[in-house]
Amino acid sequence: MRPTLRYLATAPLLSRCFASMAPSVSKTMAATDAPVIVNMQRLTRGKDVASLAQGIVHWPPPPASLEAAKAALDDPATHGYGDDEGSPALVAALGRKLKAKNALARSDVMVTSGCNQAFANVCLALLDAGDAALLFRPYYFNHLMQLQMLGVEALLPAMTDELLPDVAALTAALDGARPPKVVVLVNPGNPTGTMIPKALLDEVAGLCAARGAWLVVDNTYELFAYGEPHACVEGAHVVNLFSFSKAYGMMGWRVGYVAHPPALGPALLKAQDTVAICASQASQRVALAALEGGDAYVADRVAGLVAHQKKAILDALAPLGENAVRGGDGAIYLLVALPRHCADDEKVVEWLVDAHGVAAIPGAACGLPGHVRVCYANLEPAAY
Secondary structure, eight states, X not given: OXXXXXXXXXXXXXXXXHHHTOOOOOHHHHTSOOOHHHHHHHHXXXXXXXXXXXXXXXXXXXXXHHHHHHHHTTOGGGGSOOOTTOOHXXXXXXXXXXXXXXXXXXXXXXXXXXXXXXXXXXXXXHOOTTOEEEXXXXXXXHHHHHHHHTTOXXXXXXXXXXXXXXHHXXXXXXXXXXXXXXXXXXXXXXXXXXXXXXXXXXXXXXXXXXXXXXXXXXXXXXXXXXXXXXXXXXXXXXXXXXXXXXXXXXXXXXXXXXXXXXXXXXXXXXXXXXXXXXXXXXXHHHHHHHHHHOHHHHHHHHHHIIIIXXXXXXXXXXXXXXXXXXXXXXXXXXXXXXXXXXOOHHXXXXXXXXXXXXXXXXXXXXXXXXXXXXXXXSSOGGGO
């Protein structure tokens, strides 16, 4: 047999051998949930859709931030590496802000590439594969995904009917056979849009301290408060996360920060230096300008959400009944319970896109099937 024919005769066998030798992806990554926002983007691509899905605001950064961005282009320092913890000017300004507005006087600051990276840094610093961490259900989907990526067991007790952390369920978990090393809260909530009262924060922090657990609080939506004021809690076991993305309209600039006990600094620094090295120098200049001159700008736009977008969504959802819509005293979200005959929320989301040109997030992605999450900050008032 000619050499070429001999090769062709053995090719199927060789292909099977090579196929069996193909490398595999990480088991933890394979077991991680698919990103629901990416799925929504694929579902709506090329279609005329009014998106109430992704958690964004419709306004740009404050004017002073845009001027700072332009000025950064002419500064050679913009194009180099910066301090891992963040630019000294921004870190100092954030320290002043944390003391004056959040009553966090003993926390150090690390600037990150968005709040999602802040959470990732904290998880890398605090958790090992095989540990347990607790998220209240419904949860922010990226928080669960981060735990899954690390091989951390997620404990998922339900919130109360008022969409607040269930103290009894938390106590049972902390006293259980496999207690969580980390407890995660989002205040105000994503996807719930519910503000956690200061007294309840203090109670949860006390429970965690007494049981030797870390408490991580994501305060991304701190400036979106429509009733109960936003509050923080501080302690040697408490880590607070913040973001510039939402209130300042800086989603694409990717700036967040961690307010942490000083003793946690070395571990966070290892994560930061390995993953991002430092946050973008230009983005930090934009964030500093927003922090120093954006209060009135943000307050005006947040108030406008209540008067226009939130009211319009509530009016549109009224036919579902007074008990169908929950949350909304903070953040930019409402949770909507679907009628029983429409309980498959993933199919409902597809139907809304195809039949009505409206996008929402399926509750199943947040651990709450039979619901959808609606973000009312995405579109300008005229769109409603």
